[in-house]
Amino acid sequence: MPYMSTVFQAAMEAGVSIRSECGGKGACGKCKVIIRDSKVVNEVTELERKHLSRQEIDSGYRLACQTRILGNVTVMIPLESRLVTRKFQLGGLERHVELKPAVRKFHVKLPKPTLSDAEPDLERLLEALSQQIPNAGELEISYEILRNLPKILRDADWSVTVTVWDDRNIIAIEPGDTLSVLFGFAVDVGTSKIVGHLVNLRTGETVSVGAIENPQLIHGEDIITRLTFAITDETRLRTLQKLAIDGINKVIREACANARVNSSNVYEVVAVGNTAMHHFLLAIQPKYLSLSPFTPAVKKQVSVATKNLNIGVNQGGILTFLPLIAGFVGADAVADVLATGIHESDELSLLVDVGTNAEVLIGNSRDILSCSCPSGPAFEGAHIKYGMKATSGAIEKVQINSHYEVHYETIGNTKPTGICGSAMIDIVAELFKRAVIDNHGRFNPCIETRRLKENNGEKEFIIAWKDETTTGREITVTQKDISEIILAKAAIYAGASILMRRINVEAKDLNKVFIAGAFGNYINLGNAKLIGLIPDVPTQKVTLAGNAAISGAKMALISKEARKAADILSKKTRYLELTTDPLFNAEFVHAMFIPHKDLSRFPSVKGI
């Protein structure tokens, strides 16, 4: 039988995005589509029967990745399987830095050459620049610009604006005086989303922002799925690279269009992201990130000509990826530190960045310790039956009263489609408060409410009734969903706890706790503490830092000093490999209680 492409593949090729966490392997069950004519596709497979209810199968539901096309087929993609625009956390905590970007412009007027002054073009230019740049004689010029220098200078009648990068390279020469247009772009290449800020480098001001789902999502929602996809061959790595670059280019175009800025006046892009995103974007062999001891190819700052990456900014532009810390603590964590200023304070701070993965850092101006927590992407809606990202239609806040009645709010105030991470925290906290679940997260069988029911032998709690939802089906939270959230929060808390133990401090010693990440600003801090996601500190010590990574990237874009600080951070921040830490197992197991096995760690929760 000849090989037939699947609905998932065909959609991908046609540029239509279907939701998937596993990248099309039949593992996640999230790529549900509806096919009315069963004769033009293969029969329902065993694998699909695991993910689809009988009712769904009867209604024509299939998994796109398991459905092979045998003829002309019409496919409906239900709302729940679509990748739609999310409620992106576009910005974060910002700190002032002195304006001193790596790209600078200089306008010079050169004397025309004569027989008595026939100094060559480049030397003439450097001589003129030397009045504004002390080391002008040592500037390097790109070969491409040198080739055209005679024409550029004469076409401009010897009046040009020179763009210098890092006091080292001449990256652009433009006719006339273009000092007034000098822009840079900061971009956070997240596993799920790409967020970019267009910055006026003359003022340091953000002039517009843009964001997009990371187009790599079609190859899996989590890092490991994408790593598994990419490491087999160079072509696949290049595919992921191209998707990331396409995404970045879209964000740049969007931000530039909104601010009416010509993208050719963007001279530097400062990127942050986790280590895998770093390797994918730069098409650096990522194989060894997925194998112990999880070694990156490089951690120091990498600068590459944007031309080599096909990034749509100035022809001579530079992309600088901020330095990393380790295989699972990336440039986004470095940027988080920059944005929160942990490294500049004498007092102790804890930082938790919850994204598709979670990183935790603790420290002050003397020392910083970091780790990556195997939290999984549950807080992003993955592995949760009705989980979804914080897009329109997601339930984002939940309250449950003493009669077990549920009050929820959705993003966009629409009918609900599913539940996002912040609401999952609320649900677990509220169910615990109402004793619907015990401190292991197990449903209490004695609770009497028609919201608690059993489905295929598994207990679940109904958050939204059939007639309330967009899909016409109930939205529930299952026993497994609660376990996923507890596993995730336990991993994060265990990470924080081990870091604290390694430097011999307790929750009371923490001066500040920063919660960064896409869902950061939407969570209920009381509930986060109640379920034991973060150590028990007074709420006024907790700062929601939002997308601190993009803030840190912007600081490095605006300020060479911040960039230098990032380099130092990358070198001095210690990395602790949690999975092999002898304390980890016990810490993890104890954190799998709500809020914790050792209630003395959560005095403020104790009363509930």
Added chain:
Amino acid sequence: MPYMSTVFQAAMEAGVSIRSECGGKGACGKCKVIIRDSKVVNEVTELERKHLSRQEIDSGYRLACQTRILGNVTVMIPLESRLVTRKFQLGGLERHVELKPAVRKFHVKLPKPTLSDAEPDLERLLEALSQQIPNAGELEISYEILRNLPKILRDADWSVTVTVWDDRNIIAIEPGDTLSVLFGFAVDVGTSKIVGHLVNLRTGETVSVGAIENPQLIHGEDIITRLTFAITDETRLRTLQKLAIDGINKVIREACANARVNSSNVYEVVAVGNTAMHHFLLAIQPKYLSLSPFTPAVKKQVSVATKNLNIGVNQGGILTFLPLIAGFVGADAVADVLATGIHESDELSLLVDVGTNAEVLIGNSRDILSCSCPSGPAFEGAHIKYGMKATSGAIEKVQINSHYEVHYETIGNTKPTGICGSAMIDIVAELFKRAVIDNHGRFNPCIETRRLKENNGEKEFIIAWKDETTTGREITVTQKDISEIILAKAAIYAGASILMRRINVEAKDLNKVFIAGAFGNYINLGNAKLIGLIPDVPTQKVTLAGNAAISGAKMALISKEARKAADILSKKTRYLELTTDPLFNAEFVHAMFIPHKDLSRFPSVKGI
């Protein structure tokens, strides 16, 4: 009428080289071909009648550049119109320099990463290198190598050899210990020829040489013709670039094959050449070299990745073009100075490099002055009726006895085809000694010999009789030929004289005179002085430096100190524009006598 390509163009496209000085404009008359079937080509043009004798036309001779192809045509290219292998001056005066090349290799064994030492690959490599290179931490790695670093290191089981360029860039990483194979290539990109030396950079020894006609010759033998061709559009400039690179690659292949060296073990190419060759090779807009004030785009050393130029050496290789002095004094002159050591001596030296053009330099360790002489390529056989380059069949030495009988020697001891530059010096000197010409170079009508005859109203002297030659035609020297040689030598002498006058010295103050250039080692010094080509100094003060340019290039390849000296030379050597110098006209006119109008300048010749 549709456009028909010419025989010249068709030959070029087919990769067949036909001699041409004017690049196919019908100006030089050197692209003679024989076409037996006149029906498949256009009729003989007026222009061709000027260059071809009636007898030639009757025999089917045509100019390839004026002959348009109308059908299938068979073309014979007579020997005289072929570009054949020349008697290249492959080497020159060499001076010892300390072995300290810009490319260096370091073999390192890295500890394998473990969970307790998960330092990234690049940092691990730099750390290991830091035991051999103090500034290892600051080395830059090319993006292409970084991308593959994880694979390279693991495939090599953590034992690699790193090639570092200029203490700045990691340009190659090879598995295992490859310290024993480290080569560099020095290349002199001459207007007429490309000469290359393959050098073992572990020992500084030249292991083989290669040479080829400059393939750009099909677009004109002289620089101005090629400049005129190149400046109209980028495509043509790229054509010249590609031809130069093809030539360099052939020379590299030849030299590597002879020495059984793998060209991927060549890590740096150091190139020299005049300013036009520099711009052509690097595809830098050369338009302004041909317009006053003849300004180059750059004079300082340019280093470009060989990959960007498609030069067939190591993938990470670097091509370094030595610095220039001015629009018409190029890197070859800088290399001449390096090779002769003028800049290191306290005593005064004069250097004359006679190639397709002539450069003259005078100076010592304190100061050097340079100029370019509008000598034209007469010494290379151009503009001389039976002139040819120093290839097989060229008359290279001539003696004429008191009975006006001619004794000549040819290159390769074959029958003569034409006359090359060294023989032209001999002929003018001998004819003058025998009073066949006067001190203006005019034939003496009173001399009785059947060798002196008139042809179309112009006097000529027969050097070889019909039955002695390969062409079956006499080889003669015409009144115009003698004038061309006198013009050429007058330009060179005038240049030297003006330089001497500008620093207030006379011939007696010269400690050394170097004659460099392709024909250098074959000329009769006595005759050169007799015709007034060089100032009248004792012969023991004259050194034939041969291809000093390639020697200087090799020094810069072997020694970073020599390269630094070249940079300083480029900056400090003053350039004198002869054509606008108020002394030039008088000096030129006075030098148009044999040996000079002012005989007191040539005391040793006075007696003859």
